[in-house]
Amino acid sequence: MKKKTLAFSILGCLLSINVFCQSQPNKNYYFDRSGISREVLENYLSRSITASEFLNVNPYTIDGPYPNKEDDIRLIRNTGAKFIGRAIYRWGREDVLNNPDYLAQARELIEKVHAFDPDIIFQGALFEIVTQQVNQIAIPEWVFKTMDLPVEKRNFNYDNMINPDGKFVELWTKGSSVPDITRQETKLWLLFLAGTYMQIGCEALHLGQTSLMGMADSNWMHWNKFLNCLRKYAEKNTRRGWILLDAHTPHGGMVTNGKSLLDFNSFPLRIKEIVEKPMEGVLEMNYLDALYGKSQGCVTPSGWSCSSLPYLVEFDNFGCSRTPGKATPESHYIWGYDEISWFYLQSEDYRKAWLTYAFYWLKEHDKNGFLQMPVSRVISLCDKSGRYKYRGNTRSESMPDGMNVEETIRELWELKIKN
DSSP states (O other): OHHHHHHHHHHHHHHHSEEEEOOOOOOOOOOBTTBOOHHHHHHHHTTEEEETTTTOOTTSOSSSOOOOHHHHHHHHHHHTOOEEEEEEOOSSOGGGGGOHHHHHHHHHHHHHHHTTOTTOEEEEEOOSOEEGGGGGSBOOHHHHHHTTOOOOOOBOOGGGTSOTTOTTTTSSBTTEEOOOTTSHHHHHHHHHHHHHHHHHTOOEEEOOOHHHHTTTOGGGHHHHHHHHHHHHHHHHHSTTSOOEEEOBOTTSOOEETTEESSSSEEEEOOOEEOTTSTTOEEOOTTSTTOOTTTOOOEEOTTSOEESSOOEEEEOOOOOBOSSTTSOOTTSSSBTTBOHHHHHHTSOHHHHHHHHHHHHHHHHHHOTTEEEOEEEEEEEOOSSOSOOEEEEOSOOOSSOTTOOSOHHHHHHHHTEEEEO
16 A cells, blocks of 8 residues: 555656656756856756765774675766765764775775766765764864964864863763864864865765754854865865855754855755554655755855755654654654664665655755755664664665665656756
């Protein structure tokens, strides 16, 4: 019944728009240090995938072993993906940044992909976490110089990154806190992370939950100052002189005096349970804090104006509830799971049908939004048996855990939508 139910939802979307299949024309992916046009930005967002830790190599991964990189490279080429989201990041375990092998292998993967498609953008992430391991990392001279500060020979200082009033201190665990962007040491740390990712070839950065790190930042004042510094560094340290910035924006953006600090917004899908149909879910305008229809208008960092800033929505991951498999109405959980774990637990037919439904639902309800296709993401099965990854690849001998949505992604991207 799941397949039949979702088929009706998809049919409803298709009837409201005129859809026809044809070969994609050559799209423009050019941008430079002067900025990125709306057309080019949306070309990238419309070919975006979540490929968490694609550039994090074993044994330096966060969520356990990550085999089959070659098959992911094949997927990128097969689908025509252009924006590789969350490709490298740290969630704790910052000490590996002292190991040159970690970054060298990440750079090698970028070069392998750029060998067949130099337009592809890789995204690093600066998440809302620091641990005491940052004390083991020396601050490079270029970090001080970029921030116009006297050069010192010292390591980062965890205590100088956390909020002096104790807000969000040890929020994650002992010795693991949300850094406070109003503190200079936090700016130094985030610039170091951002610059490190740019140096290996990343041209986009996801800034995580900026509201948490901006706990004491009035009107985005400190974020504004920091991001201006970061963009200045990008001018001389990225291939095209521009860095694409986004963050999770529950209030519709990071806009100050009519200007966005971000190139685009991003947010979880916020899937609503169909309570009378176990494990099924839909998208809905104004459900909880969903971003649909709420991305703020602004002048972008590239200088063009919009009534609503383009944005990505993605399958979120954050864990599971105490009642997995049971309805959790008006909750960020869907049937007791985070979004990617819920998606992982579906049948193959339902996964393919739901991706198709969500793709067309966005086209109908908010054309400023783009679905970031799920390729790799950690899942939580709530059975405490370990950490697993959802992999969207076509199942094969080399990828036995593939979820078989790769061809669905490719086929959806080959459709041209016309109003």
